[in-house]
Amino acid sequence: MTRQGIRGFVLIALLAAMLVPGDTLAQAKPKVAFVYTGPIGDAGWTFQHDIARRHLEQALGAETTYIESMPETADAVRVMEQLIQKGYKILFMTSFGYQKLSLEVAKKHPDVFIVGTGPGIGLAPNVKTMYGRIWEPRYLTGLIAGKMTKSNTVGFVAAHPTPGVLPGINAFALGVWAANPQAKVKVVWTRTWYDPPKEKAAAKALIDAGADVIAQHQDSPAPVQAAAEAGKYAIGNNSNMAPFGPKAFLTGPVYDWRPLDEANVKAILAGQFKSEDYYGGLSDGLLSLAPLHEAIPDSVKKMVEQARQDIISGKLQVFKGPIKDQEGTLRVPAGEVMSLKDITSTRWLVHGIDGPSPTAQ
Amino acid sequence: MSEDQLVRLLAATIAMGTPLVFAAFGEILAESSGVLNLGVEGMMLVGAVAAFIAVVVTGSPWLGVVAGMLGAGALAAGHALLTVTLRADQVTAGLALALFGGGLSSFLGKSYIGVPNPAPFAAISVPGLSQLPILGRSVFTQDALVYVSYVMIPLGWWWLYRTRPGLHLRACGESPGTADAMGIGVVAIRYASVIVGGMFAGLGGAYLSLAYVPAWTENLTAGLGWIALALVIFATWNPLRLVFGAYLFGSVEAMGFRAQVLGIQANTIVLRMMPYVATLTVMLLLAFWRRRLAMPSALGLPYSREQ
Known part of the structure; x- marks a missing residue:
């Protein structure tokens, strides 16, 4: 740049700076x-x-x-x-x-x-x-998944094994087993929050392994789409994902x-x-469930509504002992309830969940 | 592993390898004519978003394919203008194209994020063939674009290695001066190769948004374009070896999640590094055996008659 050019440039920059409005007034x-x-x-x-x-x-x-x-x-x-x-x-x-x-x-x-x-x-x-307290609605979706699975296998597409995700998976599994003690819960980690091709592949792997309800802690609707394509059910995450698979979408936790x-x-x-x-959580309306799929029987809807009220009233504690982790270590003794602090620092999956443990990740 | 599981694993491998087959084949065309185009990632993204917008607007997935190929082809034409006519540095221009394509696709696709695809390509079972055990059941139960890739590869190989125009194209990549002396239009062929190559990259992107995912999101390709570039080297510029490489990459991706489901405590982080580790290994081998591998001699060099 020539000297003249530089001078011109500086002048223009100064003019531009003057045009920017001063600090916003009160x-x-x-x-x-x-x-x-x-x-x-x-x-x-x-x-x-x-x-x-x-x-x-x-x-x-x-x-x-x-x-x-x-x-x-x-x-x-x-x-x-x-x-x-x-x-x-x-x-x-x-x-x-x-x-x-x-x-x-x-x-x-x-x-x-x-x-x-x-x-x-x-x-x-x-x-x-x-x-x-995402584990509250996840427990409710677990109840629905447990009742809706015909293959007795439920899949969960999980993002990262962080304390923000793990209690949700645990609550989901506990919900599934509360509704259907025979059901298997399989977990796959994607290590992504938002990567539709990967998350879809993970959901497909679960479907191939026999899962007929696919739940997720991902921000993309790809698992719902995978379930819809395979003619299976899906449980969404964060918002109403019904448009991505109206026939597949059972419900899902929704933030407001x-x-x-x-x-x-x-x-x-x-x-x-x-x-x-x-x-x-459920009590202050931050979390709720997306409108329930019409295929869900009334008896299940009632059960879910009852559980919702019991969680709000404190009658139902999602993480109530005895709870063991995948390795069989007792994490919550019988008769005890996990504190908020313990729940939000969870680093393990509940005993019985099929899938890599978070510590192996 | 049961037969069913094996079939699904193979089917997933093919599906995940297909965008790489398209994009890397396009790059083979461009590089064989002597033009390196590092902008594959950007062209794939523009192809994906253009295809998705077209299918949402028109409801026709085939118009989506056309739009995706044209969009990426237009981008590639820019690269050809810069590198062939203006003789800009091919590496720099290609990197710029990758970044520009990424930004452009985000901008164009902003209001299409999360919109469901109204007419995705669905799986079609080929009558008869899809009944054959294992291979038949996995190879012939794919969507239309995968079948296109099955036809494209042998045809592309034949065209590139067994026809006169293919020979001319490769001559431009090996020795443009000689080709020019023989009366071959080097500039025209390089333009055509880069543009058609870009269209195939666009087809690879379109496959993601029209068939595989099928939806649009920012950075949908998530690095596939870079893997495609590495695959070209891995395949040593041969379309047939490319298929092998692409499906190998596809199988690593497909295997990752299945290993988890089967209860194999595979470390997902290590698994996700595998394609890149494989790429680096081939690059390393290539550094030793460059001469024996069929790298186009004039790759990356701008051609001008005066020189």
């Missing part, structure tokens, strides 16, 4: 930003968060923005800093891997509030996390973040932000 509208690990799409974890984002615009008149497919790396810090610079003082970081990074950013910006997703990693006065996100923003505006690892 805003009447709260500015809320959402950071997602995946694309929004039409279903799944991120899609449900985006429903809540749009809800904030309508219910609170909030000005929102979002970043899709943001890797859980130091890049996220840069993006958070940019958002803060643009005046977004409330950040929803919707994945586990952001939590450590959020804590870094929160320290530098005490006036920014971050609602994260990684419980147990750490908190700060301006950081909280939200997560679901709207009430919690709204409550969080309101609390922040009112100066009542509470730093905590918050767990929602």
